[in-house]
Amino acid sequence: METLFERYRNLVVLLAMLLLQIVGLAVQVHRGDSGHMSLDPHDSKGVRLIRLWANAIVSPPERLFHSAGTSTSWLWQNYFDLRHVRDENKDLQKNLDRLRLEQAALLEDARQGQRLQALLNFQEKYIYKTQAAQIIGTSGSDQSRLFYIDKGADSKLERDMAVITADGIVGKVREVYPRSAQVLVINDQSSGAGVILETTRIRGILRGNALGQPQIVGLMVDSRIQPGERVLTAGGDEIFPRGLPVGVVEKVVRDPDQDGFIRVVVKPAAHLDRLDEVLVITSVEPRFPPEQTQDMATSEALKGGEVAEEKAQKKASEIMAERLPGLIDPSLPPDQQPLNDTSNPNPVTHPPMPLHPDRFTPGTDMSTGQSVTGGDVTSKTAPDENAAKKPATPPSKSETKPPSKPESKSANPPGKAPAKPDKDATPQRNP
């Protein structure tokens, strides 16, 4: 008699296989704090083992294909395509020399930028330690935008290291195997990178969409965001250093899932579809190549020369200052030194007395037109001058007084010739 299992053998096997896989999926997915289901960013040991096996099986043939492709390309470029290479080499050498000069100038600017950053307590560095790697394969699925590189734990790569090119950021290391690593590209739907718009300084999170375009999500409607604006890394995700180019704004579209929000579609700076080599940032400590180190040493030496020159100039200026007139007069006793003079070095100068004073003249009595203190003032300021200018006028009381002795010490310091009147009555400071 045919049993139920034998009769529905095909269906039973199918259901058993499906059930096993569903249970396996349930183990891998968990509910997040926000209530949404999500995958664990780091695989469990069992899952990682499966991925490791799959990678170990696929990577060698991929390396073989990659090597074969590279060899073919090398053969073509070095055997069939050698025409005019000598001229090109000369041009390139000229370009190299020019670029080295520009690099030296830029290096100095970079050092200045670093000093300013240090002053502002920025923790960013200008140059990072990187590891070059070649791409040997992909996930094979457009729902999972990642690729494999030919460097792994043997090259000291670790998870969550940033992957870049000279054009811009590419992604981050998601999983590391002994001789290869998995890189999650920024246009994958599960990726995330903190970015900032260069002009408007609006921050957001960059992730991919179904079409493989990176986009900034979770932004409120803002008319300032325009196509063409540059997008940089914000540095807040602790993966990508701050200020690396991400791309430019391609278009702004409304978020279909959230009213009042927009999505900023970004055209990536790096050619994500045509990548061959990438750089993995393994350290944020600055490390300069030997040529730049030599340039920096030369710069330091030149800077040392400038400092020595500044010191010599300072010393010469001090010697000159000692020789110039000062506040100490060696010929005078200490109590008569100009340094101890407390009088006003710039005495108030008064206008000359009018030839025909009336009742409106300052210092006269309004009712009588008699001068009240004018004699004192006159005598203090310009006794000789007044005496010379007013012999014809009727002498007033004040004018009949003899010229008083100048009270200011500075006007007539002891042991000195009488001070000049008015503007010349400044203290003399002789060496």
Add this chain to the structure above:
Amino acid sequence: MSVLTADSRRDLEIHRYPVLIYGLVPLVALVLQAWLPRLLGKYAWFDLPLVVTVYFALGRRSPIQGTIMGCAVGLFEDALTHHAIGINGIAKTICGFMAASVGIRIDVENKIIRVGLIFLLSLLSSALYIFVNRFLLGLALETDWFAELYKALGNSAIALVAFPFLDRFQLRD
């Protein structure tokens, strides 16, 4: 479309291959699937493991073998992605089962039928993949249905060339 009974087709037209082919061809398909998108970029509109799964399921005409083949290939594909392992597995398990079940009943030697079948199964695979992601796992995943359509067309085109090529490895009595 000629329709035969299941037993008669199974007895008459079960394709047999060297054991090495069963392991090597899926492996080559998986490696190419992982390597070719690097060259073709976003224009890699094909799913070679699915094509191979459907081919063997149709040739062997055994739903169990088609199920196991689809499951193995799908899990392998999942292992190369960063998604949960089992999403592609479920999709290709069902596709392998369906292909074998259909292969018993219809004449799959006809090229038009092959192309039409691989086109429909490609769409089914994509739909199952999205279903598992969205409804079974509750993951937010956007889908570009045009890309899935192009992929189905690409699979059909590849099947036109690959199926006759793979038929050369059959063991003849």
